[in-house]
Amino acid sequence: MCAITLQPLKIAAVIRMSSQTSLVEKGKHCVAVASEVLKHNEMGQTVDASSKLVSMQKDAAVLANEAEKLAKRLEAVDDHYQEMDAKLHRQVGQLGMQEETLKTGKKNSESILAGQQSVLRNKESQLSSAESDLQRAEGKLRDAIKEEKSIQIGSAVGGAVLGLFTGGIGLLVGAGVGASIGAIVNACRDEEKDARSARGRRKSDVDSAKSAVQSSENQISSLASQIKDLALQIQRLEQKRQEIHQKRSEIKTAIPVLKNSTQFWLLFKQLSEDGENRSTLLNKIVKKAHERESYEMFQSNGSQSAANTFFEAWKSIEVAAADGFSNHIYSIDYNCVKCSSACKALPFLRGPDFICSICHLALQPTDC
Numbered sequence: 001m002c003a004i005t006l007q008p009l010k011i012a013a014v015i016r017m018s019s020q021t022s023l024v025e026k027g028k029h030c031v032a033v034a035s036e037v038l039k040h041n042e043m044g045q046t047v048d049a050s051s052k053l054v055s056m057q058k059d060a061a062v063l064a065n066e067a068e069k070l071a072k073r074l075e076a077v078d079d080h081y082q083e084m085d086a087k088l089h090r091q092v093g094q095l096g097m098q099e100e101t102l103k104t105g106k107k108n109s110e111s112i113l114a115g116q117q118s119v120l121r122n123k124e125s126q127l128s129s130a131e132s133d134l135q136r137a138e139g140k141l142r143d144a145i146k147e148e149k150s151i152q153i154g155s156a157v158g159g160a161v162l163g164l165f166t167g168g169i170g171l172l173v174g175a176g177v178g179a180s181i182g183a184i185v186n187a188c189r190d191e192e193k194d195a196r197s198a199r200g201r202r203k204s205d206v207d208s209a210k211s212a213v214q215s216s217e218n219q220i221s222s223l224a225s226q227i228k229d230l231a232l233q234i235q236r237l238e239q240k241r242q243e244i245h246q247k248r249s250e251i252k253t254a255i256p257v258l259k260n261s262t263q264f265w266l267l268f269k270q271l272s273e274d275g276e277n278r279s280t281l282l283n284k285i286v287k288k289a290h291e292r293e294s295y296e297m298f299q300s301n302g303s304q305s306a307a308n309t310f311f312e313a314w315k316s317i318e319v320a321a322a323d324g325f326s327n328h329i330y331s332i333d334y335n336c337v338k339c340s341s342a343c344k345a346l347p348f349l350r351g352p353d354f355i356c357s358i359c360h361l362a363l364q365p366t367d368c
């Protein structure tokens, strides 16, 4: 009976991981065998290659299948990144619209503020002339009071002196002069009072103009800070998009390599023991395996390197796609739809859904 527990599964996952990384070695072995059979053929040696061909074809079928599966996993991750990118793009658009609205609001507030500042300057100038009016009125009042006092003293003395000659009329004259200066003083007092209250009104106008300016300034400053926040958020999202674009471009480099390798392994399927074209096909296989092309590949540590043959490129992909290279460009954050674990690796697929390596292994048909 095949008892499946988590621990053996984990061990099996590790074994599977190491077998995955040795796929390239298996592939190289296939090519070596193909090369050997070809050499014998070319030397005219008739050796029984049937068992070798069968084993090669079996291995090549496994390799084609593995390469195809890996390409599909990478395509699924690429789709995932594409969705993320589209979502981020929408978010950037929405934030951009909010930013525009706030910028328009800020411009309006700034234009209102300019008007308010002009009103304030006007009110300050009115206050300043009201202050001058008040000072003038105070001066006039001081002068009038002074005049009144001097007239009172003068008329008292003058009236008394005049009285000596007019038999009392001089006193009345003095009283008359005193009464008219009194009216002047009263008028000056009223004027000073009016000027003081006008100054009070102007001061209150200035205060409310100042408070309107202050309120607009606060509003502008709050809008400016919101705009800054939004700009920062947009910048962060754009940075995330850049990272996604980078990851997608790396994935897009790897997928054709895997697809080519699938095509390559499928060539083995066409080999047959007595086929006329066997030598031609073997030649093609050996030549293609050693063909030197330039592939810009990413290493497991994220650094870039150039691979010359498709084997080297394939090896870079296999290593980077294996479990354990969780920080690699092919890995993503996802939740396994089967066990709900949060994972960071290249996911396996169950239909369109992502599953972890443990669940993937549990879903595989077992040999026992």
Ligand SMILES: [Zn+2]
Pocket (backbone or CB within 6 Å): 336, 337, 338, 339, 340, 341, 355, 356, 357, 358, 359, 360
């Ligand atoms: Zn799982």
